[in-house]
Amino acid sequence: MDGNGRWARAKNLPRSEGHNQGTKTARAIVEESRRLNIRHLTLYAFSRENWTRPKEEVSFLFDLLTRFLKGELKSLIKQDIRLNILGDISDLPLTARKVIEHACSKTKSNRSMTLNLALNYSGRWEIVRACRLILEQGLSANEITEEKFSDYLCTAGQPDPDLIIRTSGELRISNYLLYQSAYSEFYFTRTLWPDFTPQELHLALEDYASRQRRLGGTDPK
Numbered sequence: 001m002d003g004n005g006r007w008a009r010a011k012n013l014p015r016s017e018g019h020n021q022g023t024k025t026a027r028a029i030v031e032e033s034r035r036l037n038i039r040h041l042t043l044y045a046f047s048r049e050n051w052t053r054p055k056e057e058v059s060f061l062f063d064l065l066t067r068f069l070k071g072e073l074k075s076l077i078k079q080d081i082r083l084n085i086l087g088d089i090s091d092l093p094l095t096a097r098k099v100i101e102h103a104c105s106k107t108k109s110n111r112s113m114t115l116n117l118a119l120n121y122s123g124r125w126e127i128v129r130a131c132r133l134i135l136e137q138g139l140s141a142n143e144i145t146e147e148k149f150s151d152y153l154c155t156a157g158q159p160d161p162d163l164i165i166r167t168s169g170e171l172r173i174s175n176y177l178l179y180q181s182a183y184s185e186f187y188f189t190r191t192l193w194p195d196f197t198p199q200e201l202h203l204a205l206e207d208y209a210s211r212q213r214r215l216g217g218t219d220p221k
């Protein structure tokens with residue numbers, strides 16, 4: 001979800017307005033994804049690198065997240081969406097953490113869609129964390145397969161992403177789902193996140209549907 005700051009700047013508004021608007025996009029995209037029966041949706045909300053932003057912006061983002069989750073909980077329950085966090089929330093402000101834990105526990109039995117929020121997440125951190133967990137559990141070298149390794153990632157038990165969308169014209173992966181994205185398809189758009197619409201989600205999905213995923217093989221007959 002990139003481009004909130006640039007969206008605000010183009011309108012001569014404070015960056016916080018871009019983030020506010022970004023939550024409206026997030027709500028609309030979650031609802032549309034659920035309606036389309038997408039089973040797993042992940043939103044990259046805050047990276048481990050985002051702590052380097054001015055502390056006022058960081059605290060605004062966590063306040064906004066707290067308000068957002070409080071406001072959305074009923075609707076998540078109604079839509080049968082399970083909220084799940086990728087990342088380490090122990091570093092987050094206490095109020096944010098409590099609201100996150102509450103929302104996760106209230107939605108944990110929901111089955112129609114898993115909404116992953118990547119929070120204080122980065123792909124390299126996740127891979128190193130997996131290695132540490134594996135060593136702590138005393139697994140032997142020959143027990144560690146690619147599949148087994150996946151069980152130690154934040155996304156354990158979930159399929160790899162089919163499609164990754166990045167908004168705002170940046171052509172980078174920025175430490176996102178590095179292990180899981182080995183064969184993901186990418187959709188890059190210049191649209192800034194606050195301007196991203198369900199219509200453009202449809203375009204991305206149509207584009208995805210027109211691609212041939214060979215997964216390292218040759219063309220199917």
Ligand code: IPE
Binds near residue numbers: 046047050168193
């Ligand atoms: C949003 O957009 C995402 C978050 C990290 C919360 P940015 O804040 O990165 O916006 P730009 O890149 O400055 O436009």
Ligand code: MG
Binds near residue numbers: 002003004
């Ligand atoms: Mg950005």
